[in-house]
Amino acid sequence: MRVIAITGKGGTGKTAIAAMLIRSLVSKNMTILAVDADPDTNLPEALGDTVEETVGDQREFMLRERDNLPPDVDKERMLESKIYSILAERHGYDLLVMGRPDGPGCYCYTNNLLRGIMDRIVKNYDLTIIDTAAGLEHLSRRIIRDVDELIVVTDGSKRGLQTAQRIRVLVDEIGLNISHMHVILNKVTPQNRDRLIELVKQLELEMVGMVPYDEALARLDLEGISLMELPKNSLAQVEIDKIIMKLGM
Amino acid sequence: MADEYPFEISPMFEGERVRKDDLYIEFAGPKSKGFELVRVAEENEIEDDGFTLIGPDISEMEEGLLYPLGMIYRISGALVEPDLEAIVERRNHDFQNYIQGMMHLNQRYDVWLRISKDMIANGLESLEHIAKATMMLFKNELSFIEKIEAVYITDLEKVEEELTKAMEIYAARDERTKNLHDEDVDNFYGCTLCQSFAPTSVCVITPDRIALCGAINWFDGRAAAKVDPEGPQFAIEKGECLDVIGGEYTGVNEVALKMSGGEYNKIKLHSFFEFPHTSCGCFEVVGFFMPEVDGIGWVDRDYTGLAPNGLAFSTMAGQTGGGKQVMGFLGVGINYFRSPKFIQADGGWNRTVWMPKDLKNKVLSDIPSSIVDKVATQDDVDDLDKLKQFLIDKEHPVVEKWPAKEEEKAKPPEKKADEVGQVAPGPGVFAPTMPLDIPSMIGGGGEGIKVTLKNAKISIDKIIITNKK
Ligand SMILES: Nc1ncnc2c1ncn2[C@@H]1O[C@H](COP(=O)(O)OP(=O)(O)OP(=O)(O)O)[C@@H](O)[C@H]1O
Ligand code: SF4
Ligand SMILES: [Mg+2]
Numbered sequence: 001m002r003v004i005a006i007t008g009k010g011g012t013g014k015t016a017i018a019a020m021l022i023r024s025l026v027s028k029n030m031t032i033l034a035v036d037a038d039p040d041t042n043l044p045e046a047l048g049d050t051v052e053e054t055v056g057d058q059r060e061f062m063l064r065e066r067d068n069l070p071p072d073v074d075k076e077r078m079l080e081s082k083i084y085s086i087l088a089e090r091h092g093y094d095l096l097v098m099g100r101p102d103g104p105g106c107y108c109y110t111n112n113l114l115r116g117i118m119d120r121i122v123k124n125y126d127l128t129i130i131d132t133a134a135g136l137e138h139l140s141r142r143i144i145r146d147v148d149e150l151i152v153v154t155d156g157s158k159r160g161l162q163t164a165q166r167i168r169v170l171v172d173e174i175g176l177n178i179s180h181m182h183v184i185l186n187k188v189t190p191q192n193r194d195r196l197i198e199l200v201k202q203l204e205l206e207m208v209g210m211v212p213y214d215e216a217l218a219r220l221d222l223e224g225i226s227l228m229e230l231p232k233n234s235l236a237q238v239e240i241d242k243i244i245m246k247l248g249m
Numbered sequence: 250m251a252d253e254y255p256f257e258i259s260p261m262f263e264g265e266r267v268r269k270d271d272l273y274i275e276f277a278g279p280k281s282k283g284f285e286l287v288r289v290a291e292e293n294e295i296e297d298d299g300f301t302l303i304g305p306d307i308s309e310m311e312e313g314l315l316y317p318l319g320m321i322y323r324i325s326g327a328l329v330e331p332d333l334e335a336i337v338e339r340r341n342h343d344f345q346n347y348i349q350g351m352m353h354l355n356q357r358y359d360v361w362l363r364i365s366k367d368m369i370a371n372g373l374e375s376l377e378h379i380a381k382a383t384m385m386l387f388k389n390e391l392s393f394i395e396k397i398e399a400v401y402i403t404d405l406e407k408v409e410e411e412l413t414k415a416m417e418i419y420a421a422r423d424e425r426t427k428n429l430h431d432e433d434v435d436n437f438y439g440c441t442l443c444q445s446f447a448p449t450s451v452c453v454i455t456p457d458r459i460a461l462c463g464a465i466n467w468f469d470g471r472a473a474a475k476v477d478p479e480g481p482q483f484a485i486e487k488g489e490c491l492d493v494i495g496g497e498y499t500g501v502n503e504v505a506l507k508m509s510g511g512e513y514n515k516i517k518l519h520s521f522f523e524f525p526h527t528s529c530g531c532f533e534v535v536g537f538f539m540p541e542v543d544g545i546g547w548v549d550r551d552y553t554g555l556a557p558n559g560l561a562f563s564t565m566a567g568q569t570g571g572g573k574q575v576m577g578f579l580g581v582g583i584n585y586f587r588s589p590k591f592i593q594a595d596g597g598w599n600r601t602v603w604m605p606k607d608l609k610n611k612v613l614s615d616i617p618s619s620i621v622d623k624v625a626t627q628d629d630v631d632d633l634d635k636l637k638q639f640l641i642d643k644e645h646p647v648v649e650k651w652p653a654k655e656e657e658k659a660k661p662p663e664k665k666a667d668e669v670g671q672v673a674p675g676p677g678v679f680a681p682t683m684p685l686d687i688p689s690m691i692g693g694g695g696e697g698i699k700v701t702l703k704n705a706k707i708s709i710d711k712i713i714i715t716n717k718k
Contacts, residue, residue: 031268031270063464066463066464067463067583067584070357070419070422070423070426071423071426071427071429071466071467071468072335072423072426072468073356073357073468074339074342074356074472075469076472076473077342077354077355077356078355078356078359080354080355081278081279081354081355081359081361084266084354084361085278085279085361089268089269089270091270092270094268094269104550105462105531105533105550106443106462106463106464106530106531106532106533108442108443108462108464108531109440109442109460109462109464109465109469110464112442112481120264120266121266123264124264124265124266124268
């Protein structure tokens with residue numbers, strides 16, 4: 001049971017990296033839970049998958065219906081069953097989409113139930129991979145409590161690297177129980193490679209891999225084709241396989 | 250003991266999920282039909298440990314398919330009474346999840362079960378194994394059950410037939426639970442979730458008072474406190490009742506003192522003015538006193554317009570939140586309008602003069618028929634003068650209590666545009682039309698200023714509160 005959240009600045013390649021990781025790991029016969037925690041919901045598409053309903057929808061259902069439910073109904077059991085019913089079960093992985101964030105009103109109780117439910121669900125998988133939204137709020141308000149590793153994806157931009165560093169500071173500040181924070185440099189080109197290695201060193205970030213800029217990947221994404229179609233020997237996928245080895249997955 | 254069954258039984262297997270890849274057959278759930286039901290029966294009607302199956306058994310089922318399933322247990326015992334049915338029924342979930350390779354989700358007519366391939370590989374052939382193991386657990390863990398028998402149904406038509414009957418039983422049960430009141434129980438429940446941003450907030454949940462966020466009722470509190478007594482919901486021994494109408498209990502007062510860090514030592518559960526429940530920012534509806542008509546209006550989160558006092562929900566919520574006892578304002582959950590004790594210390598519905606139309610419609614059937622047409626909505630009035638006239642026209646009970654000088658006052662008093670507050674003719678309570686302009690904490694945080702005066706003697710001849718432009 002290992003839970004890894006993938007974070008980083010917007011557009012750096014979090015979703016692409018998550019999808020490539022999942023793809024490689026599925027072929028290793030691990031049970032994987034893929035979680036799309038980005039309200040924009042891109043991971044299913046990257047996986048060539050579609051998901052109709054989200055955790056957010058179920059949460060809204062509970063909020064909307066609570067006064068009409070039998071008074072002594074066990075709401076945790078009910079929500080749990082709802083979450084299970086929207087968990088997309090595929091060969092090798094299950095996919096859960098978080099969907100819309102909290103609206104106005106009080107979500108304290110429902111989210112608290114949800115945390116308990118997710119604690120239990122996550123235990124059923126060898127590995128949970130969470131693709132998150134850009135930004136940092138989700139780190140402090142997360143529904144999955146057991147996250148113990150972060151993969152911070154950054155591209156070569158100064159801003160991307162700064163975000164990576166801010167995340168590290170934040171993790172310390174809010175006292176998250178993160179045992180490891182790994183950095184993946186993405187979209188690396190022969191031109192920016194050396195400068196990036198230097199920058200990462202200055203920022204004292206622990207780097208686990210450099211994923212090259214991959215024309216084939218960019219093209220698939222542009223045409224809206226799932227990354228599952230990426231050739232196994234493409235530059236990016238090969239580097240991802242190396243990262244998996246390094247992380248001991 | 251577990252050797253009798255072709256599977257392991259242990260609480261350790263709770264939370265174990267049977268994934269689709271590992272699934273042999275599936276029962277009921279969102280895409281099929283099913284239910285679980287516990288019924289009390291006469292001792293001589295029960296064949297102890299008996300099992301009847303109506304419909305095909307596991308050995309006759311096809312791998313990967315979904316089947317309907319009804320589970321009926323009949324129980325008897327000297328101490329067994331019909332009120333226990335629901336409590337016993339709930340445990341079916343726990344016990345079936347103790348079975349390795351079996352997943353039981355949800356409850357009642359929403360049950361959903363999965364049997365793993367491993368269970369079949371280990372020799373499971375019949376639902377009888379599962380029923381017998383479940384019955385064994387029922388008897389072991391609930392010692393008041395002396396005899397138990399099970400009928401499982403996998404035949405669709407028969408499931409549907411029995412489900413229809415079961416629905417009536419559930420409905421009758423719900424009717425009984427709805428009739429549970431504060432005086433019928435020994436424990437209330439508290440919740441600390443919102444103390445993270447409203448540290449003095451004291452949330453008390455009783456059969457007659459749903460949490461102000463609307464999310465937690467007394468049964469939820471009981472369930473949560475039982476599963477995790479150290480968790481955010483905990484039991485409050487209600488203690489002695491000090492005020493029947495107001496809803497004041499020694500146990501609640503003690504918890505209030507503790508939870509609010511000494512800020513509040515008295516809470517009256519069904520009071521609006523005197524020692525009201527604290528309001529964190531989570532309430533579904535905020536009530537506001539309008540001294541001009543000596544009545545209370547309510548506005549909910551979904552209503553974006555202005556209340557007759559000229560304020561929007563968000564404005565009043567901002568002033569009321571923060572976990573304080575706020576004079577003249579009170580946050581409640583929508584279901585509280587359905588409570589027979591709804592602000593009964595202060596006149597209940599007879600004090601209610603205005604609410605948004607949608608909110609009123611939501612709780613319409615719970616408004617006493619004598620008052621229902623006398624509660625104005627935004628369709629009837631949009632300011633205080635019109636509200637006054639409406640109440641007079643409809644002979645709302647608050648009108649009787651208006652001071653005699655009402656006659657002169659009936660003409661709208663000249664109001665200086667920026668002088669909005671005056672000392673309220675409320676029931677000995679200072680309730681300005683506008684909340685005092687003290688920045689308060691809203692929803693998820695923000696700085697607040699707290700002014701605490703201790704042992705202060707203050708005499709004031711007149712307060713004029715002017716609105717900052
Ligand atoms: N190694 C790579 N080589 C080429 N293009 C890449 C690479 N990684 C990502 N991209 C492209 O970068 C864009 C952004 O990638 P992606 O959507 O994965 O980023 P993200 O961090 O998940 O974005 P968001 O913050 O919007 O969720 C996509 O068009 C994707 O095709
Ligand atoms: S408002 Fe609801 S969630 Fe918040 S403390 Fe009260 S009961 Fe708990
Ligand atoms: Mg993304």
